Amino acid sequence: MAETTTIDDFRTACEQADVHTVEVAAPDTMGHIRGKRVPVQRFFSTTVEGGLNIADAIFAFDMQNDLPDHPYINMDSGFLDCHLVPDMSTARIFSHRPGYALVFADTFDPHGEPHPASPRNVLANQVERCRQAGLDPVVATELEFYICAPDWTPVQNHIQYSSLTDALELEDCVRDMRHGLLGAGLELESSNPEYGPGQMEINIGHADAMTCADNTVLLKSIVKQVAVQHGMRATFMPKLWTEPSGSGMHIHTSLSEGGANSFADSDGMPNQLMGHWVAGLLEHADAMTLLGAPTINGPKRIRPYTFVPTHVHWGLDNRSVLCRCICEPGSQANRVEHRSSGADANPYLMIAAILAAGLDGIERALPLPPMSDGDMYADPGDSLPLPADLAGAIAAYRDSPLAEMLGKVFSDGFLTLADHELAMAPEHSPHPDDVNDWERARYAEHC
Numbered sequence: 001m002a003e004t005t006t007i008d009d010f011r012t013a014c015e016q017a018d019v020h021t022v023e024v025a026a027p028d029t030m031g032h033i034r035g036k037r038v039p040v041q042r043f044f045s046t047t048v049e050g051g052l053n054i055a056d057a058i059f060a061f062d063m064q065n066d067l068p069d070h071p072y073i074n075m076d077s078g079f080l081d082c083h084l085v086p087d088m089s090t091a092r093i094f095s096h097r098p099g100y101a102l103v104f105a106d107t108f109d110p111h112g113e114p115h116p117a118s119p120r121n122v123l124a125n126q127v128e129r130c131r132q133a134g135l136d137p138v139v140a141t142e143l144e145f146y147i148c149a150p151d152w153t154p155v156q157n158h159i160q161y162s163s164l165t166d167a168l169e170l171e172d173c174v175r176d177m178r179h180g181l182l183g184a185g186l187e188l189e190s191s192n193p194e195y196g197p198g199q200m201e202i203n204i205g206h207a208d209a210m211t212c213a214d215n216t217v218l219l220k221s222i223v224k225q226v227a228v229q230h231g232m233r234a235t236f237m238p239k240l241w242t243e244p245s246g247s248g249m250h251i252h253t254s255l256s257e258g259g260a261n262s263f264a265d266s267d268g269m270p271n272q273l274m275g276h277w278v279a280g281l282l283e284h285a286d287a288m289t290l291l292g293a294p295t296i297n298g299p300k301r302i303r304p305y306t307f308v309p310t311h312v313h314w315g316l317d318n319r320s321v322l323c324r325c326i327c328e329p330g331s332q333a334n335r336v337e338h339r340s341s342g343a344d345a346n347p348y349l350m351i352a353a354i355l356a357a358g359l360d361g362i363e364r365a366l367p368l369p370p371m372s373d374g375d376m377y378a379d380p381g382d383s384l385p386l387p388a389d390l391a392g393a394i395a396a397y398r399d400s401p402l403a404e405m406l407g408k409v410f411s412d413g414f415l416t417l418a419d420h421e422l423a424m425a426p427e428h429s430p431h432p433d434d435v436n437d438w439e440r441a442r443y444a445e446h447c
Contacts, residue, residue, distance in 0.1 A: 007048055010091045014040055014101055017093045022047070023102040024084055027119050027217050028058045029417060030294070031346035032446065035084065035105065048088070051105070053081040059117035059413065063295065063446045068420035071412050073117065082115050083108045090214055095183025096176065096226055102184075104214050116409035119348035120210070125407070126355035127209050133362065136256040137355055138335075140206035141216045143343050144247035145223060146240050147173060147198045148233045152444045154241075155232065156197040163193055173230040174200055180222045186215050195307075196245040206252065209351050216249075216347040237447040238293065238342030239300040242435045246301035247343035248308060249292075253277075253354055254335040263334040266327035268316075275368035278314050278323050278336055280361020281354060282369065285312045285322060285340070287400035288353045289386050290393040292341030294414075295421050296429045297439050301342055302388045304377040309340050311383035313372040320376040322386070340386065344447040349406075349414075356405040389432060390425065394418050 014022070022043040025035040036054065038047050057079045060070040073079065084105035093101045107118040114121040130137050147170055149155055160166035174191050181188050187205030194201045202223070204215055220236055227234035239246040255262045255273065263274045270278060281288075293299045301308045309322035316325055324337040336358075341350050360366075372383065387393040394415065397403055403411035428438045 007044070007088055010088060010101075011044055013093055017101075018099060019093060019101045020099045021101070023100060024052060024086055025102050025104050026054070026058065026084055026107050027346065027348060028061055029117065029119060029346065029414060030061070030063055030446075031119070031217055031220075031344070031348070033217055033221050034058045040101075048086055051083050051085040053083055055079050056082045056109075056115065056117070059115070062417055062420055063443060066420075068416050070416050072409055073413065080110050082110070082118075083112075090211075092185040093183070094180070096180030096222060096229070102218070116407050117413050119346055119352075120213070122406055122410050123210060123213055123348040123352040123355075126352045126359070126405075130255070130355055130359055133359060134257060135262070135359075137209045138206050138254045138256050138261070139209045139212040139351055140204065140252040141212060141347060142201060142203050142250040142252075143216065143219065143236065144194050144199055144201045144249075145220075145234050145236045145343055146196060146247065147200060147227055148235060148444075150231065150233055152233060152235070152240075152440055154197045159195055159197055160193055161195050166193065170198065170200075173227060173232060174202075176230070177202065177223050177226045180226050181219060184218055184222060186219065194245065199245060199247065209355065213348040213351050233444075235444045235447055236343035237440070237443045238295075238298045238344050239435050240440065240444065242433065246306060246308065248301065248339070249341040249343045249345055249347065249350070251338045251341060251347075251350060251354060252335045253338070253358065261332045261334060263327075263336075264330060264332050266325070266334050267329045268327055269371075270325050270327055270368060273362065274325065274327070274334070274336065276362040276366055277358040278325060278361070279366035279368045280357045280359065280364075281323050281336070281338060282312050282314060283361060283366055284353070284357035284400070284402045286384065286387060286396040287402040288350075288357065289340065290397040290414075290418060291349045291353050292345045293390070293393055294345065294418055295443060296390050296425050297435065297443050298342045298344060299387065299389045299393060300433060300435060302340070302386055303433070307339075309376075309386065310388070311376060311380040311385050313376055313380065313383040314369070315372045315376070318373065318376070321372050344443070352406060353402060356402060360401070360405070390418065390422050394422060
């Protein structure tokens with residue numbers, strides 16, 4: 001079903017679909033959906049108005065639910081309850097799991113304030129900043145992932161990019177993924193095999209920033225669940241094997257004023273507003289790398305000739321640049337594609353970072369640097385390199401203006417998780433490029 005806007009709408013829809021359980025959901029720091037399952041009767045009698053509690057440890061968990069020494073969420077604080085209040089505008093009913101529905105929740109601390117470590121709240125703050133400037137962000141994501149055997153070995157030994165003939169046994173699975181996404185109310189554009197053995201891409205339609213982030217984590221969850229239903233596994237691990245292509249998340253943004261795309265009059269080149277927006281993304285690109293590659297594994301994608309940008313630059317229809325600008329005359333589809341994030345990145349945090357950086361470019365009227373053209377792997381010119389390992393990404397984010405914009409409590413906690421990751425590298429992942437069994441064991445299931 002599509003999103004609903006009232007309690008009565010949702011109650012009627014649940015009755016018609018024989019829903020027995022409502023999942024009240026909140027994304028954690030790593031982008032995993034957590035929450036509680038509530039019998040449908042209790043949801044409408046109690047939870048929809050009163051909410052429910054969950055331990056704030058969900059914002060301190062690493063990829064495998066270990067608890068590094070978080071500066072705010074720890075044993076000294078007692079791992080306090082935070083309060084989840086259902087956001088009824090996000091309610092949807094699942095078709096891939098009949099009888100289940102889901103509602104995302106707003107998260108509050110024990111004092112009734114928005115919890116500063118909640119990724120949805122981090123994004124909400126940046127959306128509000130944009131709206132105060134009279135701008136409504138419009139966002140879309142494109143995600144790549146691998147379908148694997150249950151032991152995480154490849155299901156194919158060859159590549160057939162965008163083939164409509166190859167591997168129909170995989171198409172049976174991807175078809176059910178598409179149906180599950182449509183059933184959950186997502187606008188699904190297309191799917192296709194990507195440039196890896198068993199790698200796929202599914203594209204969903206654009207939406208406001210929060211809805212896009214909600215839809216993106218739901219896409220990842222539904223894809224993984226449907227793969228299991230077909231006796232396989234799916235992973236958004238950014239670099240599953242050393243040689244085959246990594247998996248990324250491209251993020252498209254535009255800005256709406258009065259319901260119209262403010263980038264629409266970009267004719268062959270960015271207009272002034274788009275230019276300032278892109279300049280902000282470039283200004284904060286190095287700090288954003290940590291949010292797009294928050295593990296030991298993630299930065300291993302950032303290598304030449306991988307369709308992942310290695311430097312800070314922008315261009316037009318050029319897939320070797322960081323920011324690809326679509327500037328067709330008079331088009332309401334004009335937008336900026338940010339191409340660096342791994343598929344494992346938390347979409348709330350990456351979208352929040354893009355909004356923060358782009359708005360900073362607008363507020364400071366940052367000038368757009370010269371456009372990059374041609375093969376930017378072969379000749380990046382004087383473009384600054386992006387961090388190519390986790391240590392570099394951490395250093396670029398720590399004490400950065402972007403970290404300050406996203407909030408001290410969130411940023412200090414996020415750096416704690418990143419430092420915890422980095423400390424494991426010398427023993428478990430010493431090679432800067434090779435992907436080993438330890439990485440697959442740590443990340444494949446949970447990305």
